[in-house]
Each structure stands twice: as C-alpha cells, then as structure tokens.
Amino acid sequence: MNGFQAGDAVMILLGRKRFVMRLQQGRLQHTHEGLIRHDELIGQPPGIKLTTHIGKPFVALRPSLHDLIMSIQRISQIIYPKELGYILLKLNVGPGARVAECGTGSGSLTLALAHMVRPSGRVYSYDKRADMIAVASKNLDNAGLLEHVEFRERDIEEGFVETDLDAVFLDVRTPWECLGQAWAALAEGGFLGAIVPTTNQVSELIAGLEARGFQDIEVCELLLRSYKPVAERLRPVDRMVAHTGFLIFARRLSDGVAPGDLGCASSLAEDETRDSLSLAGPIESADSQGV
Amino acid sequence: MNGFQAGDAVMILLGRKRFVMRLQQGRLQHTHEGLIRHDELIGQPPGIKLTTHIGKPFVALRPSLHDLIMSIQRISQIIYPKELGYILLKLNVGPGARVAECGTGSGSLTLALAHMVRPSGRVYSYDKRADMIAVASKNLDNAGLLEHVEFRERDIEEGFVETDLDAVFLDVRTPWECLGQAWAALAEGGFLGAIVPTTNQVSELIAGLEARGFQDIEVCELLLRSYKPVAERLRPVDRMVAHTGFLIFARRLSDGVAPGDLGCASSLAEDETRDSLSLAGPIESADSQGV
Amino acid sequence: MNGFQAGDAVMILLGRKRFVMRLQQGRLQHTHEGLIRHDELIGQPPGIKLTTHIGKPFVALRPSLHDLIMSIQRISQIIYPKELGYILLKLNVGPGARVAECGTGSGSLTLALAHMVRPSGRVYSYDKRADMIAVASKNLDNAGLLEHVEFRERDIEEGFVETDLDAVFLDVRTPWECLGQAWAALAEGGFLGAIVPTTNQVSELIAGLEARGFQDIEVCELLLRSYKPVAERLRPVDRMVAHTGFLIFARRLSDGVAPGDLGCASSLAEDETRDSLSLAGPIESADSQGV
C-alpha cells in the first residue's frame, strides 16, 4: 500500500476515540485534542504516528470496510457488519454486480455494496426521505465510494427504475408490499434479501414471498459474541446486541418455474447442509465425463 | 444477466439435492436421477427448468457465493459463510486487494477471497499439504475463480513470498508461530485475521500478537440461527452449529508505533461502539474546514 | 447420605450407558452387559463400584434431578432441565406448593415439580391421553416420586378440578384456549407459565393473556451451550439444541386490579433489571422504621 493521497479515507486513532475523514489538500480537522492538518498526512504511509497541533499523538490508518461502516453518521438503526458480510455472500455481491436497495437509511449497506461492486458494478439506493439520502451521500462521499452509487428519492410503490438486476435488498417496514416491484427489477435467478425486526413481519414476508412465487426461502439471525482480548483472563464481554433483525433471503426463478417444482420450497440452512451438500457435491457424487 | 456460457458455474436443483458444476461443451453430468447434458444448458437463461434424460425435472441457477462455498468438496473443516462475510469486512477485502491465507484447507476462504478481489486483486494461498491444494484447486476451478489465486505448497515457517500485502489470514493450529512471517508480509496498516477452535489457542494467540506488536486486537464468535420458513408456524430450527471457531483480528501498524500508543490496545467491539463511534463520527463531532 | 434402600432410585453407569432403576428386593436388572442383582446394591453406599454377573464393572449412584429427567422414557418432546430450573423459579415452586400442569406429556416437568414440592405440596397433572399418563406414571414411579402427584385424564376444556393453586403450567398446543380455566384454578397472585414452539403461538398467547387480565407478562428463551471439558483444548461442542420452546410467564392478580394499574404491564426482563431493581431494593432505597 502506498502513501495517503488526497481523496483517501483515513481513520484517525486519537486517545480513546477513532473517526474517519477524507483527505483534502489545505483542510484542517478539528478534534477534542487539537487540530490535524490534512497536508501533514498526504504522502505519509498508513500506520504513521503524528501529533495534533497541541502535541497529542494520533495514528492514521486506512480504514477497513468494518471501520467505515462503524463510523458512519447515523440517523437510523443501521445494518451491522455481522449481517452485512452474510448478506453480501447470500446475494452474491461482488465486483461488477448491479444491486438495488430500498431504503437507504444511513447507508451502511449502501457502503458495503459500493465497496464490493467496484469498479464496474453499480448500486441503486432508494429512499423516499431526502434527509436519509443526504446523510447516506455524505457517508459514502466520506468513504470515497460515492461514485459507485446512484441515489433515488422515490417511493418504492412506483417501482424500481432498473431491470435485470443481480440482487435487490429490502430494508423497509412492509417489505411484502414491494415484492412485485422487486420481482420486476430482478433478473431471472436474481437474489432477494430483506431485514425486519419482528417475527410478525417475518411471517407476513414469507407468506408474501410464497404468494409471489419466490423460492429457496431462508430465514436466519446472526449473533456476534465478543470476547475481552486478555490472554490470561479470556471471557465474553458482559453484554451483547441480542437482536438487530431477522434476515430473509429468496430467489426469483425463471417465470416458467412454479413453486414446488424444486421438490423443497426452502433452502437448506447452513447447519443442515453439512452432510447433505457434501454428499451432493459435484466431485464426490456426480461424475462428469466427456462424450 | 445473460444466458449460461461454457465455463460458467451452474447450480443444479434436482429433487432434494443441489450441486454446482462448471459448464463444458460436450460434457454429461451423471446424477442419481439421470444424465444432464451440458450442451442443453448453454445459452439458456439462469432459472430455467429442464429435465434429465429420464425425465426428472431440475432447475439450473447461477450459484451465489454462499452456494459455491456450501457446495465445495471438503477434506477438512471449512470456514462457513457466517464467518466468511465478517472476515471480508474486517480484513477490508474488496476488488483489487492482495491477500494471503495459510492454510488452504478445502478452499472455502480462498473461494470467498477470490470472488471479492476480482479482477485486479490476487489471493496467495499457502498449505504444506499437496492434497489440500489439489482439492482446493478443483473447488476454485469448478467455481470459475482459479485464475485469481496462486497456490503455494510451502511450510509457512519459511515465510510468505509476498510483501506489502493488504491482509493475511491464518487458519493453522499454532498461528502464534507465524506472526513474524505475517508481520513481514503485511503492509504497514495491514490486517491480520485468524480462526482457532479452542480458548487455549485464543489466549496463546493474543499473547503472541501483543508480544509481536500487533494492535487493535478483537476476539469474537458468530452464531447463525436458522428458522423454519413457515409463515404460520415460525420457529428456530431444532439444532444449530454451536461452534466452528473463534475469530481473532489485529492490525500491523507502522514500525514506529509502540504498543500502547493508541491509548487503548484493543478495538471496540461491535456491541460497544454504538454510542462511542457515533459520538466520534466525522460529521457530528469533528468539523472540517478549509484554511 | 446413607446406603441404598429398597425403593430408592439408583443410576447405573455401565460402559458408555447410564440408566436409572428403582431398587426392589429380589429383582434382577437385565442389561447389555449382563445382569445386576438389586439385592447386591441394597445397603451399599452411593458411588460404589460392582460388577455384573459376567464381570462387567459398573458404578451405582444416587441420580440427581437432572439425571432423573434426562433418563425418563419419552413418548413426546420433553421440557429440558435448562428450562425446568427457570420455570421452577418463575413459578415459585418449592416445598409445600400446590401446582397444576397440563398436559402431562412424558412427565419431565411433573418429575421436577414433584421433587421440589415434597413433602407437603402436591402436583396435579392433566392430560387427555391415557398413554401419556401411563408413561409419565411409570417415570414418576421409577424416580420414587409418584406419591406426590395426582394424574387426571381429562380434557382441560372442562377446567381444573382444583382451585386456589399457587401455579399453573400449560404445555399444550393452544394455551390461549385454557386461560379461563387457569384463571379459575389460580389463587390471587398465582403464577402462570407456558411453553410453545412457534412465534405465532407466542403472539396468540400474549394477546390472550392481556384479554383475560393476566399481568406481568414475560417471554424468553434459554439456550444451553456445552463445552468439551478438556483443560488444554477447551471449546464449545460443535452442535447444540437451538430451540425447544419459548417460555411465557404471567401472574393472576386480584380480581380488583385492572390491566394497566401497575404502570407497566410487563415484567422487567432479567437483563434489564440489573440496575433498576438494585436501585429499588428494599435496603438501599426504601427504609423501614417502627412507628
């Protein structure tokens, strides 16, 4: 990794605080422990230790995607890294993907998606609230990822503008009311994801997905348990986040595939696939040969 | 998404089984329910429904990264998607990243890394066992991701070949014995990750990380709880994976930064950062202004 | 503890098996490793090591309540010790209590209740299926606790025979249909508990409890995570029970207390009471003095 350049996102570790800023020539960053001159950082290697104008030491790092997400400005409940990583894998997000989300919220998922679809993919982020889009834009800009996102201030009832999308994610209160729009926007075989906080919403969404013909439905939660990293007194931290939301995933199959055609409507959960999938694996049980 | 082409990875859903194969002109896939001709799939849209030569219906989909990982051939305990997604975020993996892992194992992390660093990044995967590398290579090839990976059959005691890496991940029995090698291979500010099954190993690794000067140490576990996706009888599945491993993360800072320079040696855990980070956020508490 | 006597429940550890039997003079126990003569055990101290008639060593212990529950014959899903202990505390079960349950099932809760209400309390166990009561009776008899229980083969629609009960527990499919009966059977201030497997049932039960005037409603789950007890390689076991059921608790207050009179309809959960309750504790915040 080369030195910091103007436009880079930089994470500052200063005392017990850490925050992310984007380098700009000639700018000053005010902190609780004095000023940081952006110009002093430009050209320096990541990991450098410097001091503020009143002599307080700080370290400047390249933020990880995890750091970027945890440091965004929040005006709504965000989706956390523990869920974000799993969402990326389930929705098959990666370089080149075209993905839509609704709503934007504070932009934590937007940020993770933008990071992963670079450079040729694209994120379309819908929200009917202008204030949400304003904050999310700022957060994406601060992370240097704004160019990969198109924000759309629009009620999702009117549908997505895009079609043939690789994936759609719904983070709204009544996702079952957006399933027609999501179906229309998705490519055949495309991935749908959603997050809702209550079990009642999960039930309504499952019913809606089945009614609309989505298949391979999976419902799960992810729990992150942190430990105090002390070698001689290793133990879980006292308290943890017990709930952010239930994750629901499904697929839009080809229009010709009826529900039930797959034999089993729902996906095998991660903990049940261990044996079944290895038995069904391509190498062990299904030999290929040339004709 | 366009139609399937030769070289694409395709996931077949056939009865209660699902598996991934890579399309090749002129090939036949043997299954428990009859033959599938690859040629019949080439050109078809993902999500299509066809039949085997004995008339059994199957659906052909583009696999998600989650599908690819869950369907690899296993000759060792694999790292699961619930951990993989979080690892990607913590190690800042994304398009263009240069990442090394040791050991290769069955290649589940290799596959996730290769998917995410495309097209310009690179994965360096080390294992001293040739059989592991052989299986992982097959798995990567089957997923169409082999070109992004360089496998190295090599004892990690001799060190990594690469330097200035963005991230290094250790999935070995005694990761604390590889920390000098990891430090040498990492760029300043680079990310280290590891997974170990026992608490004793976690303690040894924390001690080793501190001794070697790594900072920002985090230890955590991720638990995935799946639900039976039935709208009127929603409930968690009966049994779950209770443990795959403990995840440990740390950063290599600049050589000039001494342990303790950061004020706090360890990272704030996800569940503790909610308030502290939003307070420290760039927009709320740290105003920038031009000079 | 004195030596084993006729009528005692004894746990036998034989090879990798363990089972519970009740001592009777002159009886023989057939096992997969030979015969055990009851008479050889009578008078011996718990913890003794003997051999079967073909020389296989076994150990005879007094079973714990946990052992008794885990060794009952099962013809239905049982309530597990992790839930049973918590139920006992929430329902205020203890020596002298009069408690009813519906349905009996295999009798695991019956057994725990009978153990704890001895010698002066009483358990009333309702089930409309004679086969359930037959198996549960056998299980209670085997544990030496049958005398503390009255089984009633009866449809709960007809109500409980008893009144003024200290607690009632419902383990039926539609507990919201038994709330009138439970209210009639409970003393003022009495405790209600229930277990159901699905979130839909939880919602229906909460609505029913509120409609019927029950207060102090609490909903929770208990998760037991076991570790492999190896000092140098301590780690959680690979798999665990992810779900047995949701526990719901409530109280029947005096007929004159309307819902809402308490200011807050629902109980503080265990994890929220830490500070609030210690502040409200009798010694710190509420001084007593004589007049």
Added chain:
Amino acid sequence: MNGFQAGDAVMILLGRKRFVMRLQQGRLQHTHEGLIRHDELIGQPPGIKLTTHIGKPFVALRPSLHDLIMSIQRISQIIYPKELGYILLKLNVGPGARVAECGTGSGSLTLALAHMVRPSGRVYSYDKRADMIAVASKNLDNAGLLEHVEFRERDIEEGFVETDLDAVFLDVRTPWECLGQAWAALAEGGFLGAIVPTTNQVSELIAGLEARGFQDIEVCELLLRSYKPVAERLRPVDRMVAHTGFLIFARRLSDGVAPGDLGCASSLAEDETRDSLSLAGPIESADSQGV
C-alpha cells in the same frame, strides 16, 4: 393462598418500581411515592391493590423465588435465576438436602438453596468477608428464609466444618484450590458445582477436578434471551447479558472408584443425550423381573 401475615415477604409494585419487604406489625415503609403502612397489608389477600398515604396506587404480591433473587441488595456480581435453576437440578437440591456454598457473596444462590431445602434441609454458607455475610443475612432475612441457613465467616482453606454433604458449590476466584476441602465435605456420590468468569479458570478447574478424582465433569453456559411481549410486534429485546459465568459440575464418587472406571470421564451434555439416554432408559432397554 391465605392473606398476608406478619413475617411474610411481600413484593410491592408501585409505578415503575418493584421491591420486596418483610411485613412487621407497626412498621412504615418509606417509598418515593409516599408511605406504606405494613398494618394495612396484614390480613389482605395477595394481589390486593391499595394506595400510599399520598394516594399513589400500588399492588402487593407474594414474590416468586425469581422476584426475591432479582430484588436482593447487591454488593457483588450475583448468580442469576437462569443459572440458579440449572444449578439446583444438577446438584439435586430439594427438600431435605444439606448443601454448602463458598463464597456467600450477596446471597442469591444462598436464597435459592434455602427456598428449596426447606423445611428439613440446611444450607451452610461460607465467606471470609464479614460484610458479604452481613448483606446476605439481611437479604435472607428479608425473604423470610434466614432460619434455614448457617453462615460461617471462615477462610475455606481451613476446610468445611460439615461432612457427608449432598452438594457443594464454589463461587470463588480459585476454586481449584478448594477441591480437597470439597471432597472431604461431600458424601460419596455427592455433587460439586462451580461458577467462574474466564476460560482460563475453567481450564484450571477441569485439570484440578481430574487430578483430585472428581468424575462426570460437565462445562456449560446458559444464555437467556428475552422478548418484548407485544403480540403484533414480537421481537427479542435489543441487548442481553452475554456472559455471567461458566458453570462446571462434577461428582465425587466412592473412594474405590478410579478415574476412568466409568468408561467415559465426562457426562453427556444435554444436547447429546437425547438419543443415547432414551435408548438406555430403564423401561425400553433394560427389563426387570422378579427372581
């Protein structure tokens, strides 16, 4: 249940606060919402609604064991109901049992034990700190359970005074240093339990238990997940207690039983016994017959 009598523990629900007090003739209870005259409560049925001297309504209930524990004065981390219930079952606590614990702490386990061993059993509670014993005594007295407990201000290095105990529980920093004392105090076949916060302590304790000849070692954690009890918006609470401690259980067998005699040194965990135990059950697989 009859009306309240002098000497009874009463739980008062007043606004958003709840606390426990013990009724005494002629006493006044000061609260943040006015005075409560004990004499007004004596003779009233549990569940009654009254008002303070300034007209604030309150409800008076019999506290459950759970209520009693959650309302004790705390001068140390307490053991919570989720663990207490399981401890009672594993240690076979019940009416008539003779149990020792060390240390006393704030007395939450003491209280649960005293409640359950009534009327003929006895709890022996050791602590070397007089202030702990003073607070615990007050807590037990407030709950009306003091008569069943003997507190002993004593360093456990000097051993327990009692012998032939049914169970011993250790809640000290270095329980492995008390195992000789516990062995001496326990009856053959007696139960040992312990709670420690760190994994390092678990490892040391397992090693100590094996060295001392304890058998049937089990290590586990209990997690309580609470739900917001709202029928139409059912969801887990946001945050939960992630860790109070690891529970360790073992048995003292007869002096003649060597480690390993049982074939397997460690107990089957709850989640592994489902099948094995029902197969080994006395009724299904081991027929008894008279001679």
